[in-house]
Each structure stands twice: as C-alpha cells, then as structure tokens.
Amino acid sequence: MTIFVTGGAGFIGSNFIFHILKKYPDYRVVCLDKLTYAGNLSTLASVEGNKNFRFVKIDICDRQAVFNLFKEEKPHTVVNFAAESHVDRSIADPEIFLKTNILGTATLMDACREYGIKRFHQVSTDEVYGDLPLDRPDLFFTEKTPIHTSSPYSSSKAAADLLALAYYRTYGLPVTVSRCSNNYGPYHFPEKLIPLMIANALNDKPLPVYGTGENVRDWLYVEDHCKAIDLIIHKGKAGEVYNVGGHNEMRNIDIVKLICKELGKPESLIIYVSDRKGHDLRYAIDPTKIHTELGWLPETKFSDGIKKTVKWYLENRKWWEDIISGEYKNYYEKMYGNA
Numbered sequence: 001m002t003i004f005v006t007g008g009a010g011f012i013g014s015n016f017i018f019h020i021l022k023k024y025p026d027y028r029v030v031c032l033d034k035l036t037y038a039g040n041l042s043t044l045a046s047v048e049g050n051k052n053f054r055f056v057k058i059d060i061c062d063r064q065a066v067f068n069l070f071k072e073e074k075p076h077t078v079v080n081f082a083a084e085s086h087v088d089r090s091i092a093d094p095e096i097f098l099k100t101n102i103l104g105t106a107t108l109m110d111a112c113r114e115y116g117i118k119r120f121h122q123v124s125t126d127e128v129y130g131d132l133p134l135d136r137p138d139l140f141f142t143e144k145t146p147i148h149t150s151s152p153y154s155s156s157k158a159a160a161d162l163l164a165l166a167y168y169r170t171y172g173l174p175v176t177v178s179r180c181s182n183n184y185g186p187y188h189f190p191e192k193l194i195p196l197m198i199a200n201a202l203n204d205k206p207l208p209v210y211g212t213g214e215n216v217r218d219w220l221y222v223e224d225h226c227k228a229i230d231l232i233i234h235k236g237k238a239g240e241v242y243n244v245g246g247h248n249e250m251r252n253i254d255i256v257k258l259i260c261k262e263l264g265k266p267e268s269l270i271i272y273v274s275d276r277k278g279h280d281l282r283y284a285i286d287p288t289k290i291h292t293e294l295g296w297l298p299e300t301k302f303s304d305g306i307k308k309t310v311k312w313y314l315e316n317r318k319w320w321e322d323i324i325s326g327e328y329k330n331y332y333e334k335m336y337g338n339a
C-alpha cells in the first residue's frame with residue numbers, strides 16, 4: 001500500500017512520515033514536497049535510506065507533474081500537509097497562500113479522481129473557525145461551529161476544506177478533513193511562537209510577544225496529531241470532519257515565561273511588539289467526536305511535551321541554526337527589524 005504525504009519535508013508532515021514508517025513496515029511512503037523556505041530535506045535524513053520511502057520534489061500546483069506521479073505510483077491514500085502555513089506571511093503576501101492551499105489541494109484531488117484512491121485526507125486547522133472571546137472559557141469549537149476566518153491563511157485553509165467536502169458530495173471522492181489546534185515538537189520551523197522563542201532565548205536575543213501576550217492557543221504535541229490522522233485515514237468515515245485538540249489552552253505570555261524558565265534565561269528578554277493585524281484572541285477545540293467515534297486521546301501532557309521539545313532544540317542546534325542563518329534571516333529582519 002502506497003501513501004502520498006505532501007508537505008512531508010515540513011514540521012508535521014515529517015513527523016507523520018516517521019510515525020507511519022515505524023508503525024506500518026509494509027507501507028510505502030512517497031513524500032511530495034516543493035521544498036519552499038519551510039521545507040527542509042535534512043529533516044528527512046533519518047528515513048532517506050529506508051527502502052519503503054521515496055522523496056519527490058514537486059509543487060502540488062504542477063498538474064502535469066502531479067498527474068504523472070499518481071499514474072506511476074498509484075497511491076492508495078493521500079494525506080495533504082502541503083501548505084503555506086504562517087499567518088504573518090499570509091498578511092504580508094496572501095497570493096501564494098491562495099495558490100498552494102486552494103489550487104494545490106484541488107489539483108491533488110483532481111488527480112485522485114482521475115487515478116482513484118481509497119482516501120484523500122485534508123490536514124486543516126482550528127483557525128477556520130475564527131476565534132473565541134477571552135471571557136467565555138465555556139465556549140469551544142465543535143465540527144458544527146460555522147467557518148468564520150480572520151487571516152488570508154485561515155481563509156485559504158477554509159476554502160480548501162470546503163472544496164474537499166464539495167468533492168466528496170459532488171464526485172463521491174472519499175475525503176476526510178481534520179481540524180487541529182496549534183502543534184509543537186521537533187522540527188517546528190523557527191518562525192512560529194515556540195521554536196522562535198527557544199532559539200532566541202538560546203541566543204540571548206529579545207523575545208518578541210505580540211500585543212499584550214494574552215491571546216490563547218490550544219497546544220498539542222505533534223505526535224498526538226500524527227496518531228489522530230493515522231486513526232482518521234484508517235477508521236474515519238468519508239465525508240466527515242474531525243476536530244483534534246487536547247484541551248491545553250495557554251496564554252502566549254505564559255508559554256514564553258515557561259520557555260525562559262526551562263532554559264534558565266531571564267524574563268527581561270521579553271519585549272512587547274506591535275500586535276498582529278486581525279489577531280485571533282482564543283482557539284479552543286472540543287475533541288469529543290474523535291474521542292467517542294475513533295477512541296483518540298492525546299498522550300503527551302504539555303509539561304512533558306515542552307520539556308522534550310526544549311531538549312530537542314538543545315540537541316539539534318545545527319538543524320535550526322542552519323535555517324536561521326539562511327533565507328529566514330531576511331524574513332526575520334523584515335518582521336522584527338533588528339530586535
């Protein structure tokens with residue numbers, strides 16, 4: 001059985017490839033990735049020599065190349081992680097988000113229709129539900145919460161979700177969608193909150209917190225997300241959406257202070273910078289459906305997961321230092337000046 005994993009050189013996709021190759025020794029995994037600034041082949045070094053693994057550098061918007069690969073490999077399942085994934089970049093320049101996240105998803109699904117698959121899984125985000133107020137801790141996103149997006153990123157992901165569900169209804173394509181909360185863990189690109197704060201703290205650089213730092217995110221260890229997707233592609237029902245999250249809400253400022261504590265760095269490194277435009281206040285997932293229907297529960301407590309993550313960044317300095325010294329440096333200077 002061959003699984004296509006798109007965006008597998010990125011954060012969650014790579015962790016998913018490691019999970020699948022370890023758990024299913026008889027599966028073949030083909031990773032399709034364009035290797036944008038966020039894709040890193042060194043992330044996949046540990047599976048490069050695995051006979052069940054193949055890497056193909058491909059843009060999911062390149063219809064001819066995508067169709068050729070489907071014809072050649074005849075995948076059984078496609079899991080689509082490939083996306084432009086950073087909200088701040090989408091605010092600065094939305095167009096590539098529309099191309100990759102919407103048209104790329106449609107191209108993959110057209111190939112699925114042409115060549116036949118057992119399952120197309122769209123990896124989506126809780127951000128499609130917009131945000132919740134800070135003073136209503138009783139409210140959570142369920143699968144029935146209306147789509148109500150804030151950023152070009154979340155709007156492009158919402159469009160892809162709706163397209164996937166439309167392909168199910170119109171063409172009978174066996175599609176599932178998962179909407180997960182914020183992930184953290186190894187190989188997280190150092191432009192996102194947790195790895196950026198770890199890397200800056202280790203370099204004794206300022207820790208830039210947007211606005212007041214009171215915005216809340218619902219954090220899930222990346223392996224728990226990978227296990228949820230594994231369950232959905234094997235046991236989930238076509239046409240269904242599954243929310244994934246572990247009821248672990250934290251304010252940004254508390255995360256940053258915790259990282260300082262873990263690394264023995266002073267909180268005086270924290271600086272408050274201009275708020276993100278349209279900044280979502282709070283995300284909070286109700287995971288009842290995936291728990292009751294598929295038996296999924298998160299296994300890693302945040303207190304353990306953050307320790308493991310900090311340890312990983314300490315032990316894998318070369319991975320993130322190579323990134324920071326490259327193209328990412330230009331982006332960082334544009335975002336934060338010389339802070």
Ligand code: NAD
Nearest residue numbers: 007009010011012034035036038039059060082083182183
């Ligand atoms: P990431 O930015 O780390 O990785 C994205 C990968 O996609 C990179 O390897 C990149 O090279 C590749 N890619 C980008 N454009 C491509 C294209 N046109 N063709 C082929 N490959 C392309 O992202 P991530 O954090 O691993 O997120 C993966 C998916 O999970 C995304 O769809 C994202 O929306 C979703 N998601 C992320 C989170 C999170 O907290 N990170 C939470 C919920 C959902």
Ligand code: TYD
Nearest residue numbers: 087182191192193194208209210215217252
């Ligand atoms: P991020 O990791 O970009 O994920 P998302 O926007 O998809 O939730 O940001 C997480 C939170 O941290 C979000 O509220 C914005 C905030 N943030 C900062 O305060 N400073 C930063 O430098 C970054 C990158 C994010």
